[in-house]
Every structure is written in structure tokens, then in C-alpha cells.
Amino acid sequence: MSEEFNWLEYVEHEESAPEPERRGRLSRLLSRRPCLPGRPRLRLPRLRRRFRLAGLAFWRRRPKDSAPEQESATSLLDQRAERPLEDLDERLQFLRERSISPSQPSADAQQALYEVDDVLVTPEIAQKPGGVISAGALSKAQRQQVELLQDIVGGATQAEEPAGRRFLPSQALFSLSAAPRMIAAAALLALVSLPFASSDFAVGALPPSEFPEERPGFAAVYEALDGLTGSDFALVALEYGPAAAGELDSLADLVLRHVFARGVKPLIVSSNPIAIAHARNIIRAINRSVAGSGISLLPGYDYHILRFLPGGALGIRELNENFADVVKVSAKGISTGLQLDSLDRVKSIVLISDSAETVRNWAEQVVAASDNAPLLAFTSYSAAPIAQVYADASAEILGLVFGYRDAYTYGEELQASFGGVPPAPANNQSSADGTRDSQANQPQEADAMGERPQATAEPAPTETPLPSATPPPTATPAPTSTALPTATDLPTATATLETIVIVEVRSPQQVRIRRGPTTADDILRLAQTGDTFEVIGANGDGSWYQIALANGLEGWIAAFLVDEGRTTRAAFEAGRASASARSPTERVVLERGFLLSLGKNGPRFYQADAPILSDIHEFVLMRDRSQEAPRLEAMTLGTLAAVLLIVVGNVLSAFGALRGRADPNDRRGSFDD
């Protein structure tokens, strides 16, 4: 142990050594550098050191008669030179603690993470209580603001526990000092829980159902998203982690539903790797909600989750500078097939963030760096005050939507916009007998009754005549849940029946038609989404249909990729002729074709982009709204409780201060502390 370097002893030794008064503070600081025993200290040449100190000394020289209590730059520097241990960087404190008690176990999980917690995206996780998921977690910037606030108002700063013992449990099973906190927390939890337990505790009015006139930016954000069409791209930046998911998921859900409903493919990016995983969860939840209508969003086709942007502001800058490269790789590391040369190809940039710093990064690195698409900001309450400043100052930031109350208003507007109109027949979302219309109306009826729409309960109609003269089918055909036909109850290929069984390709990607009912058989051709074929048979277990091809051949297609229906032969022939005349696939290929790579050694071919869809009402209508009102009422009660707790706490503190003044020896609660 004698050979080991002891930081504490070294510092004490240095501080106890007499220092000549004429020696500059900077030189004393330089001389305090630690050095290992037995290792010669690096000393600068005398002449060089003299010149350097002479050059630096003049601006640090403090006038002898200036008031030391004033906040001058010199006094601030002087304070820094003799700062207390608590002001040391946390890392230095940790090193000091370890040098004092080297036998302290280092296997503590938090200590093990000490070296890596800085590189994690959510540094709050390594901090003191509050933690990541706790509602009271404050970011570093927020804590600094609180400390500045305490400094300004003169409030006492709570003493921090020693760094090495922060996560060690206290010895007592219960401490009376913790009782007020527990009572306050229990009261808050009870109050916030009441609206969920019973509707009798509905307190406060719900937010407005229309955009407030005093916030024109709110309506501008909605209109910008509503003006997107199927040929546009929207860049959606999900810049929040799980700690803010409870607040911002509702906004992200609404934005994505709005974008999907307009038939737009969102390009989802993030400088937070956890947000990339969370984006999948949000879209999975949207898929679950619309599963009853047969719609299924597929990655790489209906949306793209792009690769992680490392480095915070650097990553965001890279997105702006090298957009073409960023969009070419998905978060899974595979090619997206997107060929977008610059950010100008994006019609709208949507930023959903829980951090004012992230808003600032996007405003500085994307909005200010070039003439890109307008930025639509969606933030949490905590980031809103700073984000509002940028929204007001920059014309490129169209507006700001923040918090759960805004999410409610946005959802109401969205519901009103999509709720009163039946699904658009132009993209063949409705079938000839209006089946899809009735499905779309289901959630409206459910909402009217205050019930949650059942997304997956109702099976689709079994016999859905396919359109005969309508535009070509789309990627979202009607669902089928009928039993697969067997070979015995299907018509034969030679039979000439008025009603025939057909299948419609529902897979959004190209489907292979094979020579036999196995994947080992040769591929005869590729079928596009919406192609229809007459069924002439099926294999034994119904997993493959035998179909008639246009050129007289027969092929097999997997049953799970198609929807089955019945129609008349005349209607079928007319519909096929109509679709063929328009050549929708070729048209789309010319407009928005992209290279699809199916793996390293797989086939490469140009695939038609998604048929342009719009006004897919299911995304908006089949949204779970059952918890909206209770959450808003719970927030109202929680706000009241928080205000009450703060007032009571301040009153108690004031009493403590008064008592401290009455007794000079008792300074508990004194504001002078």
C-alpha cells in the first residue's frame, strides 16, 4: 500500500506546503498535478514557464481594493481555486472515495457501469433516485436549471450523499424522516388513480376539440400533415426514450396514424437507439388496432425505420449533409432501396422530442443549415418552453404541439376530419357491396357508445365479390377468414359456371406463382398486389391454390398471400381487362420505382412502389380512445395535488424559518442556510 499513490495524502501534502505569496495561482494549480511515486515530475523549462505565466497573469490580476463580495470574474475564479469537495466532478469524487477506502467492493452494479454510463443515451439512468422511469426524473439540463433556480432564490441545496454510498440501502427498515414523503406520494397516487376507478371523479373540463385561435401554429402543423399525399415522403424523428414514452407515445401515435392515413410512407429516424426499438412498438400497436380491417403495415414497404444517427448533434448534421446515404440503410442494416438524394425530397420533417436540447439540435443542424422542408415540432411539456422560443423565432418551424392536452385536441380534429367521410373508393378500399364501409363505421359506433373498438374480433365477410369495374386492387384488400376451399368444392378448370372462385393477391410485395404447390417448384411469374386469378383447384390441406394464368398456363400460389372471393365470370373478365388497360403497375414503376434487394445473393429487380393510397380512414377511426378522458382528469387532479403539496411544503418551511429566527441557535429551515 505504501507504494500506491494516495490522492488524498498527496493533496493534503501539497496544500500544507507553504506557498510564496508572489507566486501566481495558475502556477500553484499547475504544480498540483498528481504524479506517481518514483516518477519524475515533468517540469517546463524555466524561461518558457516565465513567459507563459507573465502572459497570463495580467488578466487575472485582481485590484487590491475591489470589493471581494462582488461577482466579478476574478472573484469567481478565486472561488474556483478553493472550491469545496462537493463541487468536484462526480468522477473525481468517486476516485477520491476509492482512494480513501480501497477495500470498498467494486462489484456494485452502479460502479461497474460508471465507465459506460456516459455513453448511454439516457444518462439519467445512472443518476440518483428519480431514475429513468420514475416520474420525477430530471435531465441534466433540468437539474442545472433547478440548481440555478435554487441559487437565485436563495434556497438551500439538499446535501448529496457520498458518491460511493448512493445506492447502498439504508440500515433502518423504516425511517420517520421518510414518512412525509411516503404520505405525499401515497396521496398523489390515490388522487391520480381515482378517475380510472370511477367516472364519478371526473374533475375539470376536457381540452377543446378544435385548434385554439391564439395558437395558429397548432393548426398549421395539422394542415401541413394533412396536405401530404401518397407521393410525398415525411421524415419523422422520434427523439425520445422510454422515460418519455408515457407522454409522447400519444403524439407519435397520432402523427403516424395521420401520415399513414394520407398514404404517406414515413421515414423514421432517431439519434437515440432506444427510440428505434420503440418506433417498432408504436407501429406494432397501430397494426394491432387496424388488424380487424385487414390492413397490415409492413416494414420496408409502408414505412422505413432508418439507421441510428450516432453522436447527437453530429448525427443530426450527418442526416442533413448525407441524407442519401442515411436513407439507404435501415435500422436492421439492410438496404431500404430508397434513392433520395437530399433532404429536399422530404415534404415535411416531424420532430417528436422530450428534450429541449434535441429541439435545439434540430433547429441548428437541420432547419438553419439549409432550405429544407418545414419542421413540425411535437414536444413534451418539459421541452415546450424552450421549443416555443425556436418556433417563434424561426419561420421554418411551422408550429409547436406539446403535451397530452394538445394530443387530445389533435386527435379530436383528426377524428372529425376522417370520421364523417366514408373510406375512399378510389383506391379500392371499399368493395362492391360496401363491406369496408361498414367496417369503417364500426369504431364510430363504438366511440359513440364510449367503448373501445374491437380491432381483431370480427371476422371479415366470407363472400366478398371483388369489384368488376373499379380501379385496381391495392395493398390493403379485404380480409378473409373463411375456411380454405378444398379440391372437392372448387370448380374445375373446364367448368363454365356463371359464378367463379377467384383469389386476389393481398401481399404488398410481389408474389411468386410456381409450377407446383411447394416453394421448391420453379417460378412461373410474379404477381403484383391486387392481381386477381381464377381458382381452378387447391392442394390437399388448402395451403396452395391452383390458378389459371392469362397465357393459358396453370400455376400455384400460396393461400396466405391471397384473399378468396366469388364473382361472375363476366365481371371477372371485365375487371381484368380494365386493370390491364390502365397498367397501374407500370405507371407506378415509372413514377416511383426503386431497387429492392432481397438479400445478398437473392434476386434483384425493380419493384413497383406502393400504390398511392390516401384517406385510409381505419388508421384514424380504429384508435383506442377509452383512456383519454380518465388520463386528462387524472392529470387535473394530480396538478391540484402537486400545487397543494408545494404550498403546504412551503408553509411548513416558512414556519421552520420563523422558528429558526425566534431561536438563534436553531437554524432549521432557515433561508439563510
Add this chain to the structure above:
Amino acid sequence: MTEQTMAIVSFVLTLMVFSYVLGDLPLIGVLYRTAIFIFVGMTAAFTLVVTYEGLILPYLQDSQDTSASWTTLGASADIYIFFTALLFALLLLLKPVRPLTWLTNSALAVVIVVGASVAVVGALSGTLFPLLGATIALPENSATEFSALLESLLLFVGTMTGLFYFHYQVRATGAPQPSRLGQGLRHIGKAFIVTALGAIYASTILSSLTILTERISFLFQFGA
């Protein structure tokens, strides 16, 4: 993992985090810390996976299959970029080796300098100039000219007095104490700053309440 299993896990983890309400006690506190450590571990692991899949893997694939290059620079340039990044990463790993710490510092210096340059340029063009322009311009969204003027005046007073609260200059020899006017301006600036920080703190409380209600909503839905 089924949705139901995920819901159960979420439910248990939520309760474990809520156990912190009872305090950092020897037995109950373990639940809170366990949940946090699980989250820390998963965060670190997922960060590693995402970084590998989204950043490193494409470079490795490019080095094997030049025809699948996804950058406009070409496969050879990708390889150079990849090995430069790899070199920097290796230099960072040398940090524990004391004689070679300067190598680590060199790599860090590049990252810090580049980051600082980007931040400074962005701050000038994205924060300083727009905010200065907004401060000296009349607000556009005000209802009347008078309210716009009032709002602008308030903004000006708040900015100037806020700046006056912080003064960094070295006082001249024999400088008198701040005048009453100066002290008054500082107090006004102090009031603006306290109000602004109070608003931010109130917004943070609202955020916390929103998150709390979402978790409680989840618990009730799970129990229903």
C-alpha cells in the same frame, strides 16, 4: 414473446419501480434497483446491437460485396472510412494503458473538436441569429399593435435585465458599489429568470404527471 407475456413483464416492472415510493429500504429497494439495472443492461445491449446492425454491418457487407455498395463514395472509400473509425475505436480502448493515454486523447480530441465546430456553427446560425432577430422584431401573432408592442417591450426588458443580472466584467480600482438603479435592474432580471425557470419546472411537473397517469392507466387496464 407473446403480447400477454410482455404485458405481464411490464406490469411487474412498473410495480418494481413504484416500490421506490416506499423508500430505499433493504428489501423493497432491491426491487427498484433491479428494475433499473435491467433497464440499464438492456439499454446498453440494445445500443450495441443497433450500432452494429445499422452502422458497422453495412460497412462489413460492402467490403465483401462491392456491387451492393450503398454509398455514393464507392466501396473502397467505405472501407477507408470503416478502418478509420475502427482505428479510433481501438485508440479509445487504450485508455487504461497509462503510457499510451495520449493516443486516446488524440482520438478524443478529433471527436471533440469536430463536435465543437459543428455545435458552434449551428448555434450561431440556428440559435443566436434567429433569437436576436426575434427579440428585436415585433411579434407577428399578437392580436393588436398595442399588444405586439407591449409583448416586444416585455421581451426587451426581460432580455436586458436578465443579462444585467449576470455581469462578468472586472471592476476598476475603487469602483463604487452598484447604484440603486443597477441593483433594481438586477432584481428585475432576477424576477424574469426565476419566472422562466419556474415555468420550466412547472412544465417538468406536468410531464411527470402525464407519465404517471399513463402508467396508472396501464395498471388499471391490466387489472381489468
